[in-house]
Amino acid sequence: MQTNERGLRWLETEGSLTVYLEGDIDHHTAQTIRSRIDTRLFLVRPRELVLDLARVNFMDSAGLGLILGRFTKASELGVSFRLNNPNRHIQKILDLAGMERLVPITVGKTG
Amino acid sequence: MEKNHRTEPAESARTEPRVLNECRLTFPSLSANEGYARACAAAFCAQLDPTATEISDIKCAVSEAVTNAIVHGYRDTAGEIIMTLRQLPDRVVKIEIRDKGCGIANVEEARTPLYTTDPAGERSGMGFTVMESFMDTLRVVSAPGRGTKVTMTKKFTCLPRVRR
Numbered sequence: 133m134q135t136n137e138r139g140l141r142w143l144e145t146e147g148s149l150t151v152y153l154e155g156d157i158d159h160h161t162a163q164t165i166r167s168r169i170d171t172r173l174f175l176v177r178p179r180e181l182v183l184d185l186a187r188v189n190f191m192d193s194a195g196l197g198l199i200l201g202r203f204t205k206a207s208e209l210g211v212s213f214r215l216n217n218p219n220r221h222i223q224k225i226l227d228l229a230g231m232e233r234l235v236p237i238t239v240g241k242t243g
Numbered sequence: 244m245e246k247n248h249r250t251e252p253a254e255s256a257r258t259e260p261r262v263l264n265e266c267r268l269t270f271p272s273l274s275a276n277e278g279y280a281r282a283c284a285a286a287f288c289a290q291l292d293p294t295a296t297e298i299s300d301i302k303c304a305v306s307e308a309v310t311n312a313i314v315h316g317y318r319d320t321a322g323e324i325i326m327t328l329r330q331l332p333d334r335v336v337k338i339e340i341r342d343k344g345c346g347i348a349n350v351e352e353a354r355t356p357l358y359t360t361d362p363a364g365e366r367s368g369m370g371f372t373v374m375e376s377f378m379d380t381l382r383v384v385s386a387p388g389r390g391t392k393v394t395m396t397k398k399f400t401c402l403p404r405v406r407r
Contacts (some may be wrong), residue, residue, distance in 0.1 A: 159310040160274035166365070188300075190281070192306040200404040227285035228376055230368055 140168050147179035154187040157184070157195035181206045188216035195213055195222075195230045198209060202236055214238055252398040263292070264330040272317040272324055272342070280326055280340075283388045287328040288336055291399045300377035301336070301397060307370040308340040308393045314393055315360065322404025338378075339390045347385040354383065 141152040143190075150207040152167055154160070173181060183199065199215065206213040219224055226237065249267040266287055270276045288301050305326070312324045327339040330336070347353045359368035375381045378395040385391040 156278055157276075158277045158306055159314060160277050190302060190306075192310070192311065193304050193369040193373050196369055197365045200367060201365035221296065223282045223375065224296075224299075225303065228373065229367060 134177070142166065144176060144178065147181060147182070149173065149178035150184055151180070152181040152184045152187060156190040157188055157198060158190070158192050159194040162194045162198045166201060166209060169202055173202075173205060173209070173211070177209065178211060180212045180214070181194070182214055182216050184216045185222055188219070188222055191222050191225060193229075196225065197235050198229065199226075199235065216240055247274035248381060250263075260331045260335075262329050262331060268326045268328075270324055270326075272320070272322045272344075274310075274313055274315045276324070277306055277309050277313070281305045283326070284328060286401070289359045291330065291334055293399045297397070297399055301338075303361045304395055305338060305340070305396075306373045308338075308395070309371045311370055311393070312340060312344060312391065314349070316342035318345060327395065331396075334401060335396055336399070337394065337396045339392060340392065340395045343390040346387040346389050346391055347383070348387050350383050350385050370371075 140154075143150040143152070153165065153173070157165065164212065169181075169183075181202065183202065188195075203213050215226070216238050216239060217230070217240065223237075226232065231237065245354040259261070264287075265291075266283075268280070268283055270279065285298050285302050288298060293301075309324060309326070312322075313319065313328040315383075316322065316324075322342060322344055325339075325341045329337040329339075330335055352358060354371040355368075356372040357368040359366045371383070374393070374395055378397045380394075380396045383391065
């Protein structure tokens with residue numbers, strides 16, 4: 133099932149909730165994205181939460197905060213968490229924060 | 244009251260390199276302007292024919308500095324942010340982002356990776372670390388009650404024309 137809710141797209145399959153993030157993630161946009169993901173996470177209660185970054189053009193440290201925050205939320209709920217398809221610019225800032233030590237980063241099919 | 248406090252003798256005494264191009268933007272501390280500021284910086288730097296990575300680095304660093312001014316300098320109240328973009332010789336760009344907000348009491352502490360004034364607020368504390376890593380130089384001048392000035396430089400690589 134795929135739903136479209138004011139710019140954020142989701143895919144729910146077999147216990148997995150994938151959120152397709154798009155555009156710019158900065159301090160300005162992070163707050164809205166955060167509350168939408170969390171609402172969805174609490175409603176769906178998946179086994180796994182995946183943030184797909186393939187369509188993210190820009191991300192700064194506010195995006196790191198957003199990712200770490202979702203990782204914490206998911207952990208509290210016993211939901212596993214991973215990132216999918218960061219482009220090389222986003223990989224650079226993820227590497228700077230040592231994100232890979234905390235969160236699995238995968239490359240795979242994107243919606 | 245504090246209108247003319249901005250002259251910095253130490254800075255004006257130093258010999259500055261020749262400025263080839265300069266652009267100054269003043270905008271209010273609205274979070275919507277984070278995207279505007281980094282787009283302007285990217286457009287200014289585009290004159291130097293940078294790589295995609297260099298543009299991405301510039302945008303990230305500018306975004307961090309402007310967000311700091313909005314969130315920490317003005318603490319989400321209204322204020323003025325001044326961004327000055329300068330092209331210097333040898334493909335160097337110098338970016339200055341200044342606010343007249345509350346200032347930073349301990350700059351060294353603020354620049355520590357993962358340092359945040361708001362641990363519950365989902366901030367990564369990586370702002371200055373990003374600026375430091377993605378730019379060549381970073382200078383932070385601040386005083387409580389007098390605002391903060393962040394100055395960053397980056398030298399763009401010289402790509403052979405044939406690759407374009």
